[in-house]
Each structure stands twice: as C-alpha cells, then as structure tokens.
Amino acid sequence: MVKQIFVNLPVKNLNETIKFFTKLGFKFNPKFTDENATCMIIGKDMFAMLLVEKFFKSFISKEIADARKSTEVLVALALQNRKEVDEIMDRAMKAGAKEPRKAQDHGWMYSRAFEDIDGHIWEMFHMDENNMPKEMKNK
Numbered sequence: 001m002v003k004q005i006f007v008n009l010p011v012k013n014l015n016e017t018i019k020f021f022t023k024l025g026f027k028f029n030p031k032f033t034d035e036n037a038t039c040m041i042i043g044k045d046m047f048a049m050l051l052v053e054k055f056f057k058s059f060i061s062k063e064i065a066d067a068r069k070s071t072e073v074l075v076a077l078a079l080q081n082r083k084e085v086d087e088i089m090d091r092a093m094k095a096g097a098k099e100p101r102k103a104q105d106h107g108w109m110y111s112r113a114f115e116d117i118d119g120h121i122w123e124m125f126h127m128d129e130n131n132m133p134k135e136m137k138n139k
Contacts, residue, residue, distance in 0.1 A: 004045040007075060010056035010064050011118050014038060017050050020117050023095035024088055042077065067119030074113070076123040082110045085124045089114060092122075108132045 011017040014035070018028060021040055029047070032039035036055040040048040053064055065072045079085050089112045093099065097114035100121065104111045109132075111125035 004047070006039075006047045006049050007073075008049045008051060008056065008059070009075075009118070009120050010053045011050045012053060013117075014050065014052050016117060020095050020097075021050075024091045048075070067115075067121075069119075071121060074121050074123050076111075076125060079124055079126050082126050085110060085112055085126050088124050092116075 014037070018038055022028075027041045029039040029041060032049070035052075037049055037051045040050055042048055051059075057064060079088070089099070092114040096117055100113055100115050108129070109125060109127045111123055113121055113123040115121055
C-alpha cells in the first residue's frame with residue numbers, strides 16, 4: 001500500500017510560488033527546499049513538490065504542458081467543511097489566483113476551484129457521505 005504521495009508540478013518562479021501558497025496557509029519542508037524545488041506540506045503524508053521548470057524537465061522526456069492552455073491534472077483536496085473551502089478560496093483569490101468556474105453545490109458535496117499563478121488547478125471540496133444520495137451509497 002502507498003504510504004505517501006508527492007505530486008510534482010512545474011513552476012516558473014519558485015519564490016513567487018512559495019509566497020502565493022504561504023498566503024493560503026501552506027508550510028514548506030526546508031529539508032527539501034533549495035533554488036530548484038520546494039516541498040509544500042498539504043497534509044499528513046501528502047506533499048506537492050514544486051519544481052522550477054528547468055529542474056522539472058530533468059525528470060521527463062516529454063514537453064512540459066502549459067497549464068494556462070491545457071489541463072493534465074486537477075489536484076483535489078478534501079477539507080473539513082464548507083467554511084474551510086470558502087476560506088481557502090478567499091485567501092487564494094486575494095493572493096492572485098483565478099476562479100475558473102463557479103462553486104458546485106450538490107447538497108452533500110460542495111466544491112470550488114482555483115488556478116494558481118502557474119495555471120495549475122486546485123479543487124477544494126467538502127463531502128458529507130452521510131448525506132450522499134442513496135443510489136450512490138449502494139454502489
């Protein structure tokens with residue numbers, strides 16, 4: 001079984017990226033931070049490695065996708081409640097993020113998304129499985 005997850009994302013300006021995510025309340029592991037990369041702590045055993053594009057390129061043979069023009073991944077983070085979703089979204093917008101779509105409210109699940117300064121999409125959501133429609137619970 002997997003014990004940790006590290007999502008690796010390319011960034012154009014590491015210092016600006018760190019400033020952006022710091023404004024959202026994220027912390028960074030200094031042991032894995034230098035001029036090429038930083039390790040953003042998302043939660044227990046969940047991390048985002050934010051790598052400057054030149055360094056990111058050293059791990060791949062394909063071109064780096066332009067996250068402002070295409071989407072390869074949605075990073076979805078489950079939060080404790082709807083209030084936390086709105087709070088982190090408010091901080092993201094104040095830090096310079098864009099909201100690519102309207103909030104989605106399905107009663108039992110509420111989500112909002114933002115594009116970070118490099119165009120990566122982060123979806124914040126709260127899901128209350130106890131209020132999930134019966135037909136979905138029975139699957």
